[in-house]
Amino acid sequence: MGERRTTEDHRDDAAESRGEGGAGYSANGGSYVGTSADGATSASSADGRRRTASDASRVSGTRDRVGNANDGGSAAGDGGTTASDESSLASDGGANAVAEAVESAIERLTTAEAWTPASGADGEARPVRRALRPDESLQLVAPGELLGNDGGPATAGLTDDRLVVATDDGLVSVGFDRICAVRSSVDTAFGVRGRDARVLGGLGYALSVVAFLGVLGAASNPLTPALALATVGGALAFGHVRREGLALNGTTPTDRLRRHGPVDSLADALSGIERRVSGSASDDPLALWAAGALGVAPFAALVGLEAGLLAPLFAVATAGSFALVVHAVRRSDEFDGLEVVRTRRRTVVATVDDGSAVAVRTRPGSPLGRELAARVGGSDAPSAGSGVDARSAGSGGD
Numbered sequence: 001m002g003e004r005r006t007t008e009d010h011r012d013d014a015a016e017s018r019g020e021g022g023a024g025y026s027a028n029g030g031s032y033v034g035t036s037a038d039g040a041t042s043a044s045s046a047d048g049r050r051r052t053a054s055d056a057s058r059v060s061g062t063r064d065r066v067g068n069a070n071d072g073g074s075a076a077g078d079g080g081t082t083a084s085d086e087s088s089l090a091s092d093g094g095a096n097a098v099a100e101a102v103e104s105a106i107e108r109l110t111t112a113e114a115w116t117p118a119s120g121a122d123g124e125a126r127p128v129r130r131a132l133r134p135d136e137s138l139q140l141v142a143p144g145e146l147l148g149n150d151g152g153p154a155t156a157g158l159t160d161d162r163l164v165v166a167t168d169d170g171l172v173s174v175g176f177d178r179i180c181a182v183r184s185s186v187d188t189a190f191g192v193r194g195r196d197a198r199v200l201g202g203l204g205y206a207l208s209v210v211a212f213l214g215v216l217g218a219a220s221n222p223l224t225p226a227l228a229l230a231t232v233g234g235a236l237a238f239g240h241v242r243r244e245g246l247a248l249n250g251t252t253p254t255d256r257l258r259r260h261g262p263v264d265s266l267a268d269a270l271s272g273i274e275r276r277v278s279g280s281a282s283d284d285p286l287a288l289w290a291a292g293a294l295g296v297a298p299f300a301a302l303v304g305l306e307a308g309l310l311a312p313l314f315a316v317a318t319a320g321s322f323a324l325v326v327h328a329v330r331r332s333d334e335f336d337g338l339e340v341v342r343t344r345r346r347t348v349v350a351t352v353d354d355g356s357a358v359a360v361r362t363r364p365g366s367p368l369g370r371e372l373a374a375r376v377g378g379s380d381a382p383s384a385g386s387g388v389d390a391r392s393a394g395s396g397g398d
Contacts, residue, residue, distance in 0.1 A: 106342070110190065115345035115363055117143040117153060127166035128157035131173070136160065140371050144362030146172065147347070156348075156360045158371055163350060165360060174352055179376045181351040184369025189343045197332035204324030211321055214314035220306060227302040228315035234295025235319040236326065241291040245284050252284035295319075348372065 125141045132138060139158045146154035146167055154167040163179070165172040215228045246253060257263040263286070270285035282288050303312050328335075348369040349359045362368055 110340045110342045113341045113343050115189075115343045115361075117145055117362070125155065125157070127155045128164050131164055131166055131171050132159065140368065142360070142362045142366045142368040144360050144366070144368075147359035147361055154360065156362065156368055158368070158375065163358065163372060165358060172358055174350060174358055176376050178353050179350050179372075180353050182369060182373040182376055183349045183351075184346060184373070186344055186346050186364050189345065191341050191343065193339045193341050196338040197328045197335040199338065200335075201325050201328035204321050204328060208318050208321035208325070211314050211317035215311055215318065218306075218308070218310040218314055220308075220311070224302055224306060224311050227298045227305070228311070228318060230298035231295055231302065231315050232319045232322055234291065234293070234298060236322060237294055238288070238291040239323065239326065241284070241288050242282065245282075246287040246291075252287060253290075254284045254286040257286060 125138060128138060128141060136159045139160065142156045144154055144156055146152060146156075146165055150167070150169065150172075152167050152169065154165050157164045157166070161177075162173055162175045212225075212228065215225055219225055254267050258267060267285050270289050271282075274280065274282060274285060274288075299312070299315065302315060303309075306312060344364040345361055346364045346366055346369065347359060347361050348366075349357050350372060351357045360368065
């Protein structure tokens, strides 16, 4: 027979079940209100794992963003460095292009000319040989020019133990053991050769402007500038008639007026004066003297109006400047024009132990500097600004 259980027994079982961690029910009979203790622990552990995974995901994402930012900054820095390098290269290329353009322009506008010494090449070793001792031998000869107070055409020579530079006025001799430094450099000198009518004409125009401004500044009478210009015009007219004459339809004014007795006598008298003064007479004395009067009369009036001599002197200077311009225009075919010449030459400087120096200018391809440095025991410096201690440096070339 089975044991009958009462309602209280069921309640006790339910209470025991809750106490042991079983499923919980409400008092109204069977509503689910929770899980067991083990189930609660499992749920809490799952929530912790989810939070840990979420935090790890956030940390990983933050690290990824920081890493990407650092990578972007590095890339930007590399890009900035590359842009700076490209800008530097572009700047260097632009400077080189400008230098090449300037050099090309100089070559086009100038004429290259080899430097030649004032003394000729014939017998160039004779002055040095005359200064040698009987036991000396001449190793190298270089015609050139001695620089300095006693400078002039010279011939430089190297013997076994000294440098000899012979000039027309004397001799310079320095032993190799006294030379402290040898410097050698090649430079380019620019010069102007020839005559140009444009330069002469421009100079005349400039002087005429300055002289007329002097007239304006020194004038004490308002008529002085006009009289100065009239003087210039008369002087130019006199010069033209004297050179070209004044023949109208092949007949000069003197020939036209000679039919009148007094005019004929005046022409003869004027021709006689010309012969006595200059030794010859013009074919048209009346026109020549009339043109001269056009210049003398205004100048005489100018001198009479001005109390001093400064304004008349400026007027004469103005007339002379215009005459220079006329001469340049008329003789332009006789001028050969100007030419800019560039000349390369080598300068060798030997510094002596007492502080003095011997400087010789010679041809650009001369081995004088190299050979001198080799004998002294030094090297030939590449530029004039860098001295080389000939006793401590190794030998080198030009």
